[in-house]
Amino acid sequence: MPSATLLAQSLLSGIFIGGLYGLMGLGLSLFWRYLRLINLAHFALAFLAAYLTYQFVGVLGWHPVVAIIAIVPAFFVIGAAIQALFLRFAISEFASLLVTFGMTVIVESLIQWYWTADFRRLELGHDGGSLRVGPLFVPVTEALLLVVTTVVCAATWAWLHFTYAGKALRASAEDRDIAAAFGVDHRRLALVLAGACVAYAALAGAFFALIFTLTPAQIFAWMGVIFAVVILGGLGNPLGVLAAGLAIGVSEALTMAVTAPTWAPLVSFSLLILVLVLRPSRL
Amino acid sequence: MRRRSGPIALVAATAALALLPLLRPPAFYESFLYLTFLWIALATSWNILSGYSGYFSFGHGAFYGAGVYTTAALAARFEVPFVWTLPAAGLVAALLGFAVGAVVFRVRRLRGELFALLTLAVTFVLATVVLNTPIDGGPGVFLSGVAVPKVYGTTASTIYLFGLGAAAAAVAAAWAVQHSRLGLALFAISDDEDAAQVMGVPAYRAKLAALCISCFLAGVAGGIHALFVTYVTVAETFSITVPLFVILMSVVGGARHWLGPTLGAVFITALTYAFVGGEWAVPGRAVIGLILILVILFLPHGAMGFAARRAHRRPPRLVAASAGANPRRLAVGSGPRDAVLLRCNDVHLTFRGVRALAGVNLDVRAGEILGLVGPNGSGKSTLVNTISGYYRPDTGRILLGQTDLAATAAHRIAHLGVARTFQIPRPFPRLTVLDNVAVAALFGGGRLDWVAAQREARYWLDFVGLAKHALAPPLELNLHQRKFLELARALASVPQLVLLDEVLSGLTPAEVTNALALIREINARGATIVFIEHNMRAVLALTHRLVVLNHGQVIAEGAPHSVVRQPAVVTAYLGTAHA
Numbered sequence: 001m002p003s004a005t006l007l008a009q010s011l012l013s014g015i016f017i018g019g020l021y022g023l024m025g026l027g028l029s030l031f032w033r034y035l036r037l038i039n040l041a042h043f044a045l046a047f048l049a050a051y052l053t054y055q056f057v058g059v060l061g062w063h064p065v066v067a068i069i070a071i072v073p074a075f076f077v078i079g080a081a082i083q084a085l086f087l088r089f090a091i092s093e094f095a096s097l098l099v100t101f102g103m104t105v106i107v108e109s110l111i112q113w114y115w116t117a118d119f120r121r122l123e124l125g126h127d128g129g130s131l132r133v134g135p136l137f138v139p140v141t142e143a144l145l146l147v148v149t150t151v152v153c154a155a156t157w158a159w160l161h162f163t164y165a166g167k168a169l170r171a172s173a174e175d176r177d178i179a180a181a182f183g184v185d186h187r188r189l190a191l192v193l194a195g196a197c198v199a200y201a202a203l204a205g206a207f208f209a210l211i212f213t214l215t216p217a218q219i220f221a222w223m224g225v226i227f228a229v230v231i232l233g234g235l236g237n238p239l240g241v242l243a244a245g246l247a248i249g250v251s252e253a254l255t256m257a258v259t260a261p262t263w264a265p266l267v268s269f270s271l272l273i274l275v276l277v278l279r280p281s282r283l
Numbered sequence: 284m285r286r287r288s289g290p291i292a293l294v295a296a297t298a299a300l301a302l303l304p305l306l307r308p309p310a311f312y313e314s315f316l317y318l319t320f321l322w323i324a325l326a327t328s329w330n331i332l333s334g335y336s337g338y339f340s341f342g343h344g345a346f347y348g349a350g351v352y353t354t355a356a357l358a359a360r361f362e363v364p365f366v367w368t369l370p371a372a373g374l375v376a377a378l379l380g381f382a383v384g385a386v387v388f389r390v391r392r393l394r395g396e397l398f399a400l401l402t403l404a405v406t407f408v409l410a411t412v413v414l415n416t417p418i419d420g421g422p423g424v425f426l427s428g429v430a431v432p433k434v435y436g437t438t439a440s441t442i443y444l445f446g447l448g449a450a451a452a453a454v455a456a457a458w459a460v461q462h463s464r465l466g467l468a469l470f471a472i473s474d475d476e477d478a479a480q481v482m483g484v485p486a487y488r489a490k491l492a493a494l495c496i497s498c499f500l501a502g503v504a505g506g507i508h509a510l511f512v513t514y515v516t517v518a519e520t521f522s523i524t525v526p527l528f529v530i531l532m533s534v535v536g537g538a539r540h541w542l543g544p545t546l547g548a549v550f551i552t553a554l555t556y557a558f559v560g561g562e563w564a565v566p567g568r569a570v571i572g573l574i575l576i577l578v579i580l581f582l583p584h585g586a587m588g589f590a591a592r593r594a595h596r597r598p599p600r601l602v603a604a605s606a607g608a609n610p611r612r613l614a615v616g617s618g619p620r621d622a623v624l625l626r627c628n629d630v631h632l633t634f635r636g637v638r639a640l641a642g643v644n645l646d647v648r649a650g651e652i653l654g655l656v657g658p659n660g661s662g663k664s665t666l667v668n669t670i671s672g673y674y675r676p677d678t679g680r681i682l683l684g685q686t687d688l689a690a691t692a693a694h695r696i697a698h699l700g701v702a703r704t705f706q707i708p709r710p711f712p713r714l715t716v717l718d719n720v721a722v723a724a725l726f727g728g729g730r731l732d733w734v735a736a737q738r739e740a741r742y743w744l745d746f747v748g749l750a751k752h753a754l755a756p757p758l759e760l761n762l763h764q765r766k767f768l769e770l771a772r773a774l775a776s777v778p779q780l781v782l783l784d785e786v787l788s789g790l791t792p793a794e795v796t797n798a799l800a801l802i803r804e805i806n807a808r809g810a811t812i813v814f815i816e817h818n819m820r821a822v823l824a825l826t827h828r829l830v831v832l833n834h835g836q837v838i839a840e841g842a843p844h845s846v847v848r849q850p851a852v853v854t855a856y857l858g859t860a861h862a
Contacts, residue, residue: 091580094395099575099580101527102572102575102576102579103572105568105575109565109566109568109569109572110569220523227400227403227404228404231400260415262414263415265407265408265411269411272400272401272404273401273405273408276400276401
């Protein structure tokens, strides 16, 4: 049994990785619930943003904040363009899974072609560093990520519940035709939401580049965990996604501390299978 | 005759390819053809469940991987002769599939995309377990020391022949399934699972059987491939490549045809081989991704689906109506006339606080036409849905003879000779009109064999006047014809009780007259009928007895003309006079 300090430290890192899970899952969850489309390309686009961050910050030497300000709006446009394609072809929920799978493969080979399959790591001169709190280390970038995730999730939740656009979206998700009859322009809302979802993915990707080492293969490695987070959190519920991300992050970190790191995937996937089988109505 | 040409071509092609190594082709061709065979086997095996039934599995890598590691473990660690590891690989994969399916398919209305994600998760779980246990443990398993029988003198030729055998077996299985009861059941499930169950299709067993066949074939292919690569690792085996490629190949080739995945596999394997190695491997993958997108957007039914659609544009052959001289009797086990056939006993059903059925007590007597009327929302269709097993009542019993239908699965209710029509017709859109009716004949109360079911289906199509549309897709029918198709489906199942849910709504007066004559004819041949309708003139003209439903309860029953004068009935329809 590991020591109390080690357990506390892994609990902390579980919370931080959970924040990243939440931010990664948020866009996927909203896309699925309110547009009734499963955007598998979410992961590939997040990693594309991560590689771009690596390029701008690591190679061109921009400040990370400048890179994020440049990347996130660009991905908003990409998201809206994808949604425009789906609307143009009236894609079904199932076909969206296959089409975005194709997009994932294209983006992944693009990344592998330009940045190769080698590991890429941002070497920041002005490393975010860590704060020491008692016996524990608190990495600053991760802590910042957790704050950003919480703010974004809360703001999205408030947007959905307190603004006209948010209420119109929720009405559209219940019954698109009836909502349209009451004057909801689903098309425009859908483009905005899709843009926002992919922008969230880009934000998550940028933080990913600041914290982790990049390889193209990770695109697929992240799919399972994030789907587990999205489904556990309840579709279209930003606060649920955040809570589920933290729960899975912590349980994985504790599993890694108590057993071997290679067992960690079992936690999220077993949870995912249990929820799908026992509570399919959550979707 | 068309049914023979497929297998003959398959046997001839397999025999020719089996003799190919005698020509001593360069090793390159043998390995290229072997890889093509592997993908034919994997894509075709995937298609048997996913293509036919529409339940797309993203977990084919798990079943293939189970086969890979079964052979690797048995041959490398326990020195079991290679040939004997193959059936074991198939069985282990089939058992895994059975375990997954037995759990997953029990979940009512688990939608297709959830099934896809769930099977993907199974792959990751299996990979984690294999990686962390002595099955692999991390470093991978070498099979270089495994002894292989040498046909034609070389190991490569042997592996080539095994691959050919696996591909031929998979294609043969796909052909056999498509031309069997199971295949028609899977197609019906793919189009409308609930309607299929009401017509007697045992959906759970059909999906499970297809999954087991699919997994067995994938497991055997995996076992052979373990020998081909000689060094198996978790990362390679359980990668996303297998599910991606099998889906791509089947969708490109056409997922509702036994030969579709083969076409797709040959095309995609040749494409990847052209790009293999060197600087073109990565852009080649992007091209494959692009092809997937374009196919879904522009050719959603695949090459074979496209060909089938083109073929269908030809004017339909006229079907010889096989109407027999003597009218067919319905009513499989009809007892004496006027005995109680079906008894609803205090049936309750609540939807989130809405009391749809609030204690329905109702008898249906053998041989009668019972009218069931009531205002909109009074529970008529809910009652039909409950009797036919689509809903399960909260409390109460629905007795057909000694059987309580409240505790019986929808397809078993159909086997007992209860048939229904849907208020809004629900034909299987991608089956022909004839096959729509044949599904009911095959799986309904009659449980006919294939040939008899086709004959029965043609008979009833002729009876309702749709014989010349037999080979058309149901989407070409107008509303009136679709209602009659519903009727033909109900009749072909050889029912003793037919529940007709607003068959007249939306029909013109002439069509109504036509329909009433048909219903009388059905009743004259021995079937008991429950007739739900708003058209009071038709109800009064047709029914022997009338039951009025309001707010989920029976408020009146008796002879039609006296029931409609009862004050409670008038109030229910017109409200209370306040003047």
